[in-house]
Structure formats: structure tokens, C-alpha cells
Amino acid sequence: MSRRTALDGRVLDATFDEVAEHGLAALTVEAVAVRAGSSRATVYRHFPGGRDELVARTIEREVERFFAAVVAAAPAAQAGLVDHVAGLVVAAHRLLQEHVVLQRLLVEEADAIVPSLATIQPLVASGLTGHLAGALSEADERGELRSDTDIAMAADHAARLVLSYVGSSGRWDLAEPEEARRLVRDRLLAGVVLG
Amino acid sequence: MGAISTTDAPALAGPVAPATDERIRAAALACIARTGITRTTIDDVVREAGVSRATLYRAFPGGKDVLVEAVLGREVHRFFVELSGELARHDDAEGLLTAGVGGALRFLTEHPALGAVLVHEPGLLLPQVAFHRLGPILDAAAAFAAPYLRPHVRADHARPDHAATEVAELLVRVVLTCALEPTERVDPHDHASIARLVRQHLLPALTA
Numbered sequence: 001m002s003r004r005t006a007l008d009g010r011v012l013d014a015t016f017d018e019v020a021e022h023g024l025a026a027l028t029v030e031a032v033a034v035r036a037g038s039s040r041a042t043v044y045r046h047f048p049g050g051r052d053e054l055v056a057r058t059i060e061r062e063v064e065r066f067f068a069a070v071v072a073a074a075p076a077a078q079a080g081l082v083d084h085v086a087g088l089v090v091a092a093h094r095l096l097q098e099h100v101v102l103q104r105l106l107v108e109e110a111d112a113i114v115p116s117l118a119t120i121q122p123l124v125a126s127g128l129t130g131h132l133a134g135a136l137s138e139a140d141e142r143g144e145l146r147s148d149t150d151i152a153m154a155a156d157h158a159a160r161l162v163l164s165y166v167g168s169s170g171r172w173d174l175a176e177p178e179e180a181r182r183l184v185r186d187r188l189l190a191g192v193v194l195g
Numbered sequence: 196m197g198a199i200s201t202t203d204a205p206a207l208a209g210p211v212a213p214a215t216d217e218r219i220r221a222a223a224l225a226c227i228a229r230t231g232i233t234r235t236t237i238d239d240v241v242r243e244a245g246v247s248r249a250t251l252y253r254a255f256p257g258g259k260d261v262l263v264e265a266v267l268g269r270e271v272h273r274f275f276v277e278l279s280g281e282l283a284r285h286d287d288a289e290g291l292l293t294a295g296v297g298g299a300l301r302f303l304t305e306h307p308a309l310g311a312v313l314v315h316e317p318g319l320l321l322p323q324v325a326f327h328r329l330g331p332i333l334d335a336a337a338a339f340a341a342p343y344l345r346p347h348v349r350a351d352h353a354r355p356d357h358a359a360t361e362v363a364e365l366l367v368r369v370v371l372t373c374a375l376e377p378t379e380r381v382d383p384h385d386h387a388s389i390a391r392l393v394r395q396h397l398l399p400a401l402t403a
Binding site for chain 1: 325334361362364369376378395396397398
């Protein structure tokens with residue numbers, strides 16, 4: 001890892017810890033620099049966008065880590081499309097509940113955090129859409145899908161709904177694997193998965 | 196009405212005629228469509244409506260916040276009235292879903308004030324429809340849509356009312372996500388595109 005990358009990582013760690021301890025509204029570049037053992041000038045050299053860039057990059061990194069953890073926690077795609085997608089929903093729901101920092105931000109600082117999430121949202125959506133397109137293609141090869149399935153459209157549809165249900169579960173108890181399985185089988189993938 | 200709109204009568208002078216009230220709301224909506232909510236001032240609305248400040252404050256005693264809330268309330272009401280009109284014309288499930296999802300998406304994506312807010316000040320709107328705040332919106336919209344869906348739930352379903360509400364909530368999510376995060380795969384103005392979404396994904400979810 002280059003020195004530059006190492007410092008960037010340390011600065012993002014410091015940003016995350018500052019937000020975790022003091023909240024997003026109180027975040028300053030100065031405090032991040034002190035915590036990272038660096039100077040304000042150096043932080044600005046690496047992150048010319050200052051505070052906004054630190055926040056955006058930290059969220060982006062957390063989202064990537066979160067996504068990797070969700071995929072790792074779900075049953076492999078080979079186990080069957082419905083079980084895989086239901087597993088993604090359950091894992092994402094659980095990890096979101098357990099993500100203490102994010103939970104606090106969402107409840108206490110929703111007005112500050114959601115606009116940042118809105119800029120990250122397209123990244124999450126395209127990452128998940130790509131992942132689901134792969135899982136749908138594999139399921140198609142295994143003969144799990146109806147022959148008239150438009151995979152790109154199904155991936156787009158399933159991704160936006162998975163994100164919607166994970167973000168706000170509404171009337172579904174997504175801590176229950178059977179509930180999540182029924183949601184995915186009967187509502188999200190009803191038109192593409194063979195009975 | 197002439198006296199009310201041309202003089203700076205004190206607030207105690209009595210209620211504002213409904214037509215004036217309506218003109219102020221329409222003017223506020225036009226201002227928001229031009230510059231968004233934050234940059235719209237009471238003076239802008241007064242000029243647009245051709246009424247006095249006193250008239251405006253008599254109609255909306257709290258000023259801008261109350262006026263914005265009233266405009267919002269009127270637009271939500273109009274949304275549901277227009278949608279009921281569309282839905283009442285369809286007996287078959289596919290026609291109902293296509294009209295409902297297409298009509299709702301067209302209303303939201305063509306709405307000039309909503310479009311301006313999304314472009315100029317997304318931070319004002321998005322927190323209101325995300326995470327735990329989405330719950331009440333889902334409940335209200337699903338309660339509206341469920342009765343239309345109920346006749347189309349499979350006859351042997353163990354909990355048909357429950358199923359209708361679940362599908363109603365699903366449709367609300369489809370409409371909201373497609374309106375807020377547009378996708379090239381769902382074009383509100385292309386009937387065939389909505390019909391494809393309905394046939395491939397929504398009708399099977401309703402009849403599952």
C-alpha cells in the first residue's frame with residue numbers, strides 16, 4: 001500500500017470515528033486531522049473537497065464494506081435464486097440494525113445524512129443491480145427462471161425493491177428468514193422464478 | 196372579493212373568499228415550480244397571485260410554512276383524486292395495474308413543483324421519504340390502493356385482505372423508487388414499457 005493510500009485510509013478511519021463519537025453535524029476537518037495524526041493542510045491536499053469530500057468518501061467506503069458483508073452472510077447464489085436473494089435481504093436488514101453509527105445518524109441526524117446517502121444511492125443501486133444480474137443469469141442457466149425473463153429488467157426491478165424493503169421494512173418482519181423468503185418468492189421475483 | 200384583494204385590510208376583517216385562497220395556493224405552486232421552496236418568498240407569491248400581503252396572511256396566518264403545507268396537502272389530495280378516476284375505469288387486473296402505476300408515475304414525474312424541489316433542493320424532500328419516515332407514507336398509500344387490488348387476489352388465498360395490502364405496498368414502492376430514481380427500463384410516457392413491467396413483475400406478484 002502506498003503512503004498516500006495509507007494516509008487516505010487513516011483519514012477516513014478518523015472521519016468515521018469522529019462521526020461515531022460526536023455526530024455528523026459536529027464534524028470538522030481540524031478534528032479529523034488531529035485524530036489521524038496529520039495536519040489540516042495535508043488533509044486538504046488529499047481531500048480537496050474538505051469536509052464534504054471526507055463525508056462522501058467515508059460513506060462510500062462504509063457502503064462498500066457493508067455490501068461485501070451482506071453478500072458474504074447470504075447463502076451462495078448456487079443454492080438457488082430465491083434463497084440467495086432472501087438471504088441478502090435478511091443479512092442487509094440485520095447488519096443495518098446492528099450498524100450502530102449508521103442507526104444513530106439515521107434517527108438523530110436524518111436531515112444531515114440522507115442527502116449524502118442520496119448521492120451514494122446510485123452507486124449502491126448499480127452495484128446491487130450488477131450483482132443480481134449475475135445471480136439471475138446463473139439461475140437461468142440452472143433452469144430456475146421462466147423462459148421469457150428479461151434479465152436486465154428483472155435485476156433493475158429486484159434491486160430497487162430489495163433496497164426499498166431493507167431501508168424501510170414496512171409491514172414485513174425481515175428478521176424472520178421465512179418472511180423474507182415469502183417476500184422474495186411471492187412479491188419480488190414472482191414473475192421470473194418458475195413455481 | 197375585490198375589496199379583499201386590493202386593500203391592506205387588517206387580519207380581523209373576516210375570512211378570505213375560497214377563490215382567493217385557491218389563487219394564492221396556485222401562485223405558491225407556480226413559484227415553487229420556478230425556484231424551489233427555499234427561494235420562494237411571500238413577496239413572490241403575493242406578486243404572482245395579485246393579492247396583498249395582508250390578504251395572504253389572513254388566508255394563511257402562519258405565513259410561508261403554513262402556505263407550503265397547504266399547497267402540499269392540496270397536491271397530495273389531487274394525486275389521489277386523479278388516480279381514483281383512472282383506477283375506476285378498469286375491471287381487469289392488468290389494466291388496473293398499468294393505469295395505476297403509469298398514472299401515479301406520470302403525475303409525480305410531470306409535476307413541475309416536485310421536479311423543481313428534486314433538482315434544486317433534494318435535501319428537503321428525500322429525508323421525508325427515507326428509512327423510518329417512509330413507513331406512514333407506505334401505510335397511507337397502501338390503504339388507498341388495497342381495495343382496488345382485493346378483487347384480483349387469487350380466490351383460494353388464505354388471507355386475501357392481507358395479500359392485497361402487501362401488493363399495494365409493493366406498488367407504492369415501485370412508483371416511489373421509479374419516480375425518485377428514474378430508470379431507462381421504466382418510462383412513464385411509454386405505455387408499452389409500463390405494460391411490460393406490469394406483465395413481467397407486478398401482475399404475477401398480485402396473483403401469486
